Structures are given as structure tokens and as C-alpha cells.
Amino acid sequence: MSVQPAARASASKVWEENAVPRHRIQWCPGCGDYGVLNALKLAFTRLELVPHEVLLIGGIGCSGQIRNYLNGNGFHGTHGGPLAYAVGVKMANPDLRVVALAGDGDTFAIGVENFVHTCRRDPQVTLIVMDNGVYGLTTGQRSPTGGLGQDFPEFSEEEPPPFSPLRLALAAGATFIAQSFSGDPKHAAEVYVQAMEHPGFAFVNDFSPCVTYNKFNTYDWFRERVQPVPADHDPTSLEAAWELLADFRRRGRSPLGVIYRSPRRRKAQRRVPMWPQELEGIDLEPMLRAFR
Amino acid sequence: MTNRLKVLVGGVQLRDGVGTVVDLVGRIATRAGLHVLASERNYASTIYGAHQFDPLLICEEPPLSHGDDQVDILVALEFDSNPDAPQQPNRDTILRHGAHLRDGGVLLYDASTGTVPTEALEARGVRVFPLPARQIALRELKREVVKNMVVVGALFRLLEFDMDQRYLRALLEERFARKGQDLVDLNLRAALRGRAVVEEVLRERGWPDVGYRLEPRPGGEPMLFLSGTDALGIGAIQAGCRFYAGYPITPASPLLEFMDRHLPAYGGRSLQGQNERESIRAALGASLAGARAMVGSSGPGISLKVEEFGLAGAAEIPIVVVDSQRAGPSTGMPTKTEQADLRMAVGAGHGEIPRIVLAPSTLEECYTLITEAFHLADKYQCPVFFLTDLTLAEVRKSVPQRFFQETKLRIVREGVLTEEDLRRDGFRRFRLTESGISPRIFPGTPGGVFKVSGTEHDEFGFVTTDPPKRKAMMDKRMRKMETYLREDARGPQVYGDPAGRPALVGWGSTKPVLLEAQERLRAEGLEVAVVQITHLWPFPTHLVKPVLQAATMLIVCEQNYSGQLADLIQERCLLPTRRILKYNGRVFYVSDIVRGVRQIVRQGITEVRVAEALPVAVEAHEGE
Numbered sequence: 001m002s003v004q005p006a007a008r009a010s011a012s013k014v015w016e017e018n019a020v021p022r023h024r025i026q027w028c029p030g031c032g033d034y035g036v037l038n039a040l041k042l043a044f045t046r047l048e049l050v051p052h053e054v055l056l057i058g059g060i061g062c063s064g065q066i067r068n069y070l071n072g073n074g075f076h077g078t079h080g081g082p083l084a085y086a087v088g089v090k091m092a093n094p095d096l097r098v099v100a101l102a103g104d105g106d107t108f109a110i111g112v113e114n115f116v117h118t119c120r121r122d123p124q125v126t127l128i129v130m131d132n133g134v135y136g137l138t139t140g141q142r143s144p145t146g147g148l149g150q151d152f153p154e155f156s157e158e159e160p161p162p163f164s165p166l167r168l169a170l171a172a173g174a175t176f177i178a179q180s181f182s183g184d185p186k187h188a189a190e191v192y193v194q195a196m197e198h199p200g201f202a203f204v205n206d207f208s209p210c211v212t213y214n215k216f217n218t219y220d221w222f223r224e225r226v227q228p229v230p231a232d233h234d235p236t237s238l239e240a241a242w243e244l245l246a247d248f249r250r251r252g253r254s255p256l257g258v259i260y261r262s263p264r265r266r267k268a269q270r271r272v273p274m275w276p277q278e279l280e281g282i283d284l285e286p287m288l289r290a291f292r
Numbered sequence: 293m294t295n296r297l298k299v300l301v302g303g304v305q306l307r308d309g310v311g312t313v314v315d316l317v318g319r320i321a322t323r324a325g326l327h328v329l330a331s332e333r334n335y336a337s338t339i340y341g342a343h344q345f346d347p348l349l350i351c352e353e354p355p356l357s358h359g360d361d362q363v364d365i366l367v368a369l370e371f372d373s374n375p376d377a378p379q380q381p382n383r384d385t386i387l388r389h390g391a392h393l394r395d396g397g398v399l400l401y402d403a404s405t406g407t408v409p410t411e412a413l414e415a416r417g418v419r420v421f422p423l424p425a426r427q428i429a430l431r432e433l434k435r436e437v438v439k440n441m442v443v444v445g446a447l448f449r450l451l452e453f454d455m456d457q458r459y460l461r462a463l464l465e466e467r468f469a470r471k472g473q474d475l476v477d478l479n480l481r482a483a484l485r486g487r488a489v490v491e492e493v494l495r496e497r498g499w500p501d502v503g504y505r506l507e508p509r510p511g512g513e514p515m516l517f518l519s520g521t522d523a524l525g526i527g528a529i530q531a532g533c534r535f536y537a538g539y540p541i542t543p544a545s546p547l548l549e550f551m552d553r554h555l556p557a558y559g560g561r562s563l564q565g566q567n568e569r570e571s572i573r574a575a576l577g578a579s580l581a582g583a584r585a586m587v588g589s590s591g592p593g594i595s596l597k598v599e600e601f602g603l604a605g606a607a608e609i610p611i612v613v614v615d616s617q618r619a620g621p622s623t624g625m626p627t628k629t630e631q632a633d634l635r636m637a638v639g640a641g642h643g644e645i646p647r648i649v650l651a652p653s654t655l656e657e658c659y660t661l662i663t664e665a666f667h668l669a670d671k672y673q674c675p676v677f678f679l680t681d682l683t684l685a686e687v688r689k690s691v692p693q694r695f696f697q698e699t700k701l702r703i704v705r706e707g708v709l710t711e712e713d714l715r716r717d718g719f720r721r722f723r724l725t726e727s728g729i730s731p732r733i734f735p736g737t738p739g740g741v742f743k744v745s746g747t748e749h750d751e752f753g754f755v756t757t758d759p760p761k762r763k764a765m766m767d768k769r770m771r772k773m774e775t776y777l778r779e780d781a782r783g784p785q786v787y788g789d790p791a792g793r794p795a796l797v798g799w800g801s802t803k804p805v806l807l808e809a810q811e812r813l814r815a816e817g818l819e820v821a822v823v824q825i826t827h828l829w830p831f832p833t834h835l836v837k838p839v840l841q842a843a844t845m846l847i848v849c850e851q852n853y854s855g856q857l858a859d860l861i862q863e864r865c866l867l868p869t870r871r872i873l874k875y876n877g878r879v880f881y882v883s884d885i886v887r888g889v890r891q892i893v894r895q896g897i898t899e900v901r902v903a904e905a906l907p908v909a910v911e912a913h914e915g916e
Contacts, residue, residue, distance in 0.1 A: 052735070052739065053735075055581075055735050072741060073741050073743070074743040075745070076744070076746060077600075077607070078573075078600060078602075084565075084577070085574070085577035086577060087563075088537070088573065088580075089581045089735075090577075091561045091578055092581035092583040095736060113567060114573075270559070272534040272559055273532075273558070273559045274534065274582040275705070276703045276704060278559075279532035279584075287522075287554050292319075
């Protein structure tokens with residue numbers, strides 16, 4: 001797994017081919033998504049992935065653009081859909097490395113149905129949510145995670161409190177749950193590597209500040225409040241995970257690192273037949289038998 | 293009458309075993325070399341308790357269609373669960389369908405909880421057989437479930453069929469191979485008890501027979517008794533479908549069940565989505581990964597998938613979409629048939645996309661045309677809609693086994709580049725080509741990387757709003773439809789010469805009825821042509837119009853309110869149409885069409901809306 005420094009530098013270049021050149025990236029200067037982009041390149045390089053074996057599925061929104069800023073196959077469908085597409089891709093071809101890259105609005109609002117059930121289905125897909133609490137691309141409307149850490153005097157249907165993606169993932173049966181901060185891409189890259197090595201669905205919530213529309217949850221705000229998961233935390237214990245989240249919540253802090261990891265026993269699957277020679281000349285008898 | 297009769301089996305849904313009896317009789321008659329057609333399954337959108345009735349046509353030669361709603365033999369399975377306080381009188385089937393029983397027909401009914409006054413029927417020459425089937429099963433055989441077998445035994449005796457129990461025994465032995473001979477014997481005994489009751493009535497009444505017989509025609513080729521859904525499923529798997537996704541919905545659930553049962557054995561995957569959107573999204577993902585993928589649903593589910601059709605069109609992802617239409621709008625009548633989704637298939641969604649709409653017209657075409665659907669989806673990289681309906685999905689029929697085995701299919705995955713191609717030519721996923729068809733790859737192919745998006749994009753798949761690039765890409769996508777019209781569109785199926793005659797025009801499951809109406813009209817001295825359109829979109833005007841314009845008038849027969857195909861014909865061919873429309877949830881009967889044509893041709897009416905006569909009570913003196 002360890003790569004020579006020189007090889008690593010050229011490998012990182014690999015991830016810039018077949019992609020929108022850096023100077024044409026359309027994110028605001030300082031956008032948290034740059035940190036995710038850098039961390040992804042580090043992680044891919046460290047894992048020695050090959051671009052043609054990677055499929056990046058972007059969500060709708062600023063964050064989903066990331067699929068075009070990196071080498072590798074890219075797909076971009078409808079709002080809220082990345083995980084459902086990912087499920088189908090992995091079922092058809094388990095050999096592909098599938099990474100879903102989406103925002104908090106895409107994943108936890110319009111796509112929450114897919115989030116919940118992908119946690120249950122547990123395909124070997126890595127989901128990195130660039131969580132900034134707002135719909136950036138549509139100029140800053142609040143998302144389900146919006147208002148993190150704010151003191152609300154009262155709530156309404158229009159303005160409910162933010163919800164916790166980590167707790168939702170835990171409740172929905174996710175087998176890998178982690179959190180990272182794009183202000184610390186090196187740490188984020190380590191988390192991504194672990195997520196991609198997980199033999200099931202891996203969810204990473206990445207705090208990725210929106211410098212234009214979220215003036216509350218800024219880089220500095222996060223720096224003061226994020227803390228690494230304690231070294232003695234047992235990520236394989238569901239109880240410990242709930243306890244950890246409760247503890248951080250009590251203290252008004254957010255954990256960074258792997259919160260829960262418990263691989264599920266999975267049935268081995270193979271790529272479905274897709275080439276003509278694999279499809280032709282099948283025996284219909286097993287189907288016809290039932291109708292005599 | 294030998295070897296031509298229609299049996300209608302009615303009873304309380306789930307409780308009385310209507311489906312069991314029909315399936316058994318259908319299978320056995322098929323094995324005996326007869327042709328069975330059960331094109332209506334009248335059940336309700338409840339699990340238990342509603343009135344269910346399934347007509348079954350049994351003939352010596354393959355019947356043209358299910359014909360009319362007249363029946364020769366009525367089998368009523370109801371009984372009162374509490375005879376002291378009857379709530380569900382054991383005459384529901386008789387009351388509802390007695391009027392459709394032919395003069396001189398046969399009524400066989402469960403008389404476990406009392407007999408039913410049937411004088412009015414008998415006055416019409418109907419031979420009535422009260423059969424205490426449930427009572428025999430409970431009291432004598434100690435197993436209620438065998439009451440169906442008592443009924444089958446009685447029915448077979450009426451028809452003087454399988455008197456040596458050869459067919460019945462063989463079927464039971466296969467079915468209960470694991471459960472043991474005792475169960476086989478019990479069922480055979482039940483059948484004999486049913487037979488004995490019939491023989492007693494015959495003797496008492498001094499009837500030598502009932503005027504209807506079934507005679508086996510052994511030695512013919514092996515036949516299967518299967519549904520339109522089964523045929524579609526077999527066809528899809530043979531056509532290379534290796535990913536299916538559905539969500540439980542009537543009447544598309546049986547397709548999901550078929551795929552669940554069979555796809556894994558062929559290396560494929562079948563997914564029950566958590567909702568309609570997850571289903572199609574997963575299928576699009578699988579298709580993107582290289583699998584031939586299909587989704588199936590009915591109206592409400594198709595409505596929920598609409599956004600993804602746009603994606604499949606814009607991002608050029610092949611997908612086959614089966615819509616087993618049912619009566620809408622909204623939840624509509626989930627278990628009743630209709631053909632009202634044509635407009636949706638042709639136009640649903642924002643923006644404009646290339647799309648292909650096919651509609652099979654028979655069980656056999658569910659099998660053959662689905663192959664074409666997969667080929668077209670692959671070639672044109674767009675959604676292909678496959679419009680069946682409840683009637684086609686649930687029709688059960690005897691089909692020669694040879695029909696399925698003779699087709700040796702060559703599968704071509706057009707436009708898919710291999711590693712070798714990539715080394716030679718390089719790769720632009722959305723290359724602007726003359727045909728509009730761009731090369732594609734399955735992800736994972738060395739040397740190729742794609743960027744695919746539903747956002748407008750350039751040849752490489754990168755996002756763009758540059759006006760020339762946008763126009764070029766839109767033109768390229770839509771050009772595929774011109775290529776399709778040139779290379780793959782098929783003209784209508786034409787029966788009879790439309791020149792100088794009225795033409796009955798239809799699409800989907802109604803074809804057999806139109807063909808039988810054509811015969812009946814001919815017997816009346818009116819020659820009409822039948823024109824069946826299977827390739828509905830892009831509308832093949834160049835192939836359809838020359839056929840239609842030769843006719844003296846176009847009578848479009850459809851099971852919807854507005855005449856969706858008629859409108860399409862008027863829009864694309866600029867030809868006036870007359871219409872026969874039916875949307876009460878029942879299938880077209882031949883008499884509906886014949887009557888409608890008479891009204892249109894002789895009385896100059898332009899639009900006939902078929903209404904069904906109200907159910908007629910059999911008994912004039914209910915209280916007696």
C-alpha cells in the first residue's frame with residue numbers, strides 16, 4: 001500500500017487527467033469542496049486505484065460537480081438519486097469502485113429514502129456527503145442539517161431544528177459511519193481510505209463549509225468544535241457509537257473519525273452477464289417447466 | 293357441442309378457489325391437446341371477500357379471441373359461511389352471470405348451505421346441478437381444501453372428460469410428488485365424489501348428457517399453459533435482460549415475481565425497490581454498468597418514474613420500461629384493464645427526449661416484441677416503453693412449447709466499444725455522429741473513461757450551456773429518432789385490404805377481438821380491414837398513413853376515454869377518425885365492436901362509448 005513519494009506525485013496527476021482543468025473549476029474560492037477533492041485524490045492514490053475502474057456518482061448541487069474535477073468514470077443523475085444508481089451499478093458489476101459524492105440537501109432531504117435503504121442494503125459503495133447546511137447552488141436555502149449549533153428560541157414547521165445524519169445512519173443500520181472535515185484534508189483522506197476499504201456501504205459525513213451562504217458554520221466555527229474520536233472508542237460496538245454521539249452532543253462538539261464499523265456477512269456476487277457470448281444460447285427449460 | 297365451450301368460474305376471492313379451479317382445468321385441457329384461453333381475470337383490489345370470476349374458453353383450434361360475455365357453463369363456488377344468518381348468499385355468481393348463461397347451458401353450484409331457486413334459468417333450458425362440494429369435503433373427506441377437486445371432478449363428468457382420471461392423476465402426482473401418495477388419492481377420491489353427484493342428478497332428471505363435451509386430442513405437440521407476463525419474462529431473459537427492478541403494484545407484480553424466481557439462475561439480479569424511483573434508478577445504474585436492464589410497473593408507478601425517463605433520454609442510458617396499464621387516473625381501478633397511458637408513454641416528462649414506444653397485441657408478441665425492445669434500447673440508448681395492459685399481463689393461454697424454443701436469438705450490443713476499439717479510435721462518449729448514435733463503453737474497460745450526465749453536456753460529457761454545443765447535442769439526440777424511423781420502425785399489421793373499406797384500427801391487447809369482429813361483420817356482409825399499430829412512437833407516419841388513407845373510414849377502437857391513438861393518428865396523419873371507446877374496466881367483447889361498427893357505418897355516428905347493461909337478476913320472485 002505504501003507508495004514511493006515520486007510515484008505518489010505522478011499518481012496524483014493521474015487523477016487530474018480526463019477532468020475539468022483546475023483553473024476552470026466552478027466552486028467559490030475557499031469552498032470546502034476543494035478540501036474533499038484534495039482528500040479524494042490522496043485517498044485514491046494511496047489505494048492505488050485505476051481511473052477506469054472507478055465510477056464517481058455525483059449528486060445535484062455544487063458538490064456533485066466534483067465528479068468532473070477528477071479522473072475516473074463520472075455519472076450525474078437526478079436529485080436525490082446517487083445512492084439508488086450506485087446500488088444498481090454495484091449489483092450489475094461488483095468489481096467497480098463506486099463512490100457517491102453528494103450534498104446534504106441531495107442526501108438527507110430529497111434523497112433521504114435512498115440514504116436510509118442503502119444503509120440497509122449495504123452495497124460496497126462509499127458515500128461522501130459534503131455537508132454545509134445549505135443549498136448552495138440555489139443561493140443558500142436551509143438544508144436538513146442547516147442550523148447546526150445555532151440557538152433557536154423556538155421552532156416551527158418552516159424552521160425545524162437540524163437533524164443528525166450520523167444518528168440516522170446508525171438507526172438505519174449502516175455498517176460504516178465516519179465524519180471528516182474538509183479543513184483537514186489529510187485526516188479526511190485517511191477516513192476516506194478506511195471507508196473505501198470497508199466491505200459494505202460506508203458513509204462519511206464531511207463538514208465542507210459554504211463560504212458564500214453559510215456565514216455561521218465557518219471553518220473557524222468548525223475548528224473550535226470538531227474533536228477526534230477518542231483513541232479508546234470501540235467502533236465495532238453499536239452501544240459505544242450511540243454513547244459517543246450522545247456524549248459529543250452533550251458537549252456541543254462534533255466527532256471526527258470512524259464512529260462505527262461493523263462489516264456484515266455478505267453473499268458473494270459476480271458481475272452479471274453482459275457480453276453477447278455470455279447472453280446467447282441460454283437454456284429456457286428451467287422457465288418453461290412450470291407451465292406444463 | 294364438442295370441444296368448444298366457455299366456462300365461467302365465480303366465487304368469493306381467495307376463499308373459494310376460483311383461481312385454483314381455473315388453473316387446474318386450463319392446465320389439464322392444455323395437456324389434453326385442447327386450446328385454452330382465459331383472457332379475463334376479474335378480481336378485486338382486496339385480498340379476501342370480493343366476488344371473483346374467471347371465464348375460460350376451451351376450443352379444439354386456437355380461438356381468435358375471448359369472444360363475448362356469454363357462457364356455456366357457469367360454476368358458482370359460493371357458500372354461506374353461516375347458513376343460519378346468510379350474509380354472502382351462495383348465489384352471487386348466479387345472480388351476476390346467470391343472464392349471460394346461454395339457453396341450454398349448464399349451471400353447477402355449491403349447494404352445501406342450501407339450494408338456490410333456479411326456475412327462471414331452467415325455463416331457458418339450463419341444466420342445473422346442485423353440488424354440496426364443501427359439505428362433501430368437510431364431512432366425508434375431512435379436508436376442506438379438496439372441495440375444489442370435488443368441483444373439478446363434477447365439471448369433468450359434465451363434460452365427459454378424463455373419465456379414467458388419467459390427466460388428473462398425472463397432474464396431482466407431479467404436484468404432490470413430495471407430499472405423498474395419500475394426498476393424491478384423497479384428491480382423486482374427491483373428484484370421484486363430485487362425479488357421483490353429477491351422475492345422480494343426470495339419472496334423476498333423465499338427462500343422457502348436458503350437450504357439452506371435451507374430447508382429448510392426444511399426440512399433438514407439447515403445449516404450455518402460461519400468462520402474458522410469463523411470456524414477457526421468458527422473452528426478456530432470452531433477450532439478455534439481466535437486471536430487473538420493480539415495486540409491488542397490480543398488475544405488474546407477477547413480472548417482479550417471475551424475475552425474482554428466474555433471473556438468478558441466469559446470473560442476473562432482480563431487485564424489489566423500496567419505491568418506484570429506487571427501482572428505475574437502480575436499473576439505470578445497472579444499465580450504465582453494462583447490464584441489459586428493465587423496469588416494470590403500472591400507471592401510478594410509471595408516473596413516479598417520469599423524472600428518470602428524462603435522465604435516460606438526456607444521458608443516453610438504455611432502459612426498457614414495461615407499463616402494464618390498468619384503469620386510471622390516480623389509483624383508479626387497480627384490477628381492471630385500460631389503455632390510457634399511451635399519451636404518457638409518448639410524452640411524459642419535462643423537455644424533449646428520444647424515446648420509443650412499442651405495444652404488443654398478443655401473448656405471443658409479449659415474447660417476440662420484448663426482444664426488439666431490448667435491441668432498440670441498446671441501439672438508440674434511450675428509454676423504450678413496452679405498453680402491455682392488465683389483460684395482456686394476465687391472459688393465460690395454451691401455447692405450443694415449440695414457439696419458445698424455436699427462436700434462437702443472436703444478441704448484438706450495438707455501439708459498445710471494447711478495449712481494442714478504444715486503443716484504435718479513442719473515445720468521446722457523446723460523439724456527434726450522423727446517425728445520432730454515439731459509441732459507449734461499459735465502465736471498467738481499460739483505456740476508456742466516461743462522464744455521463746443528465747445536465748446538458750458536450751461530446752466528452754462535460755457540462756455546457758454554450759448555445760452551439762447545446763443545439764448540436766440536442767440535434768444529435770433527436771436525430772436518433774430519424775435513424776430509428778429509417779432503419780427500425782415497423783408499419784402496422786394489416787388484416788384484409790383496407791382499400792375502399794372501413795378499417796378498424798387498434799393497439800395493444802384488443803387485436804384478437806378486432807379480428808373476431810372482422811369475421812362476424814363479414815358474415816353480416818360488411819367487409820372491414822383491421823390495422824394494428826405496434827410501433828407507436830416515434831410515430832411511423834410514412835408507414836401508417838399510406839395504409840390508413842386507403843380506407844373509407846377509420847374506426848379506432850381503444851380502451852380509454854379520449855381516444856388516445858385516434859388523436860395521435862389525427863395529429864400525425866391528418867386523417868379524421870371515428871372511435872369506439874370502452875373504459876368501464878371490462879375488456880372489449882366482440883359484440884361491443886360489431887355493434888359499434890354498425891352504429892358508425894350505418895347510422896353515421898362518429899363516436900361510440902360502450903356501456904355495459906346493468907346486471908340482470910335471474911330470479912323474478914326472489915322472496916319465494
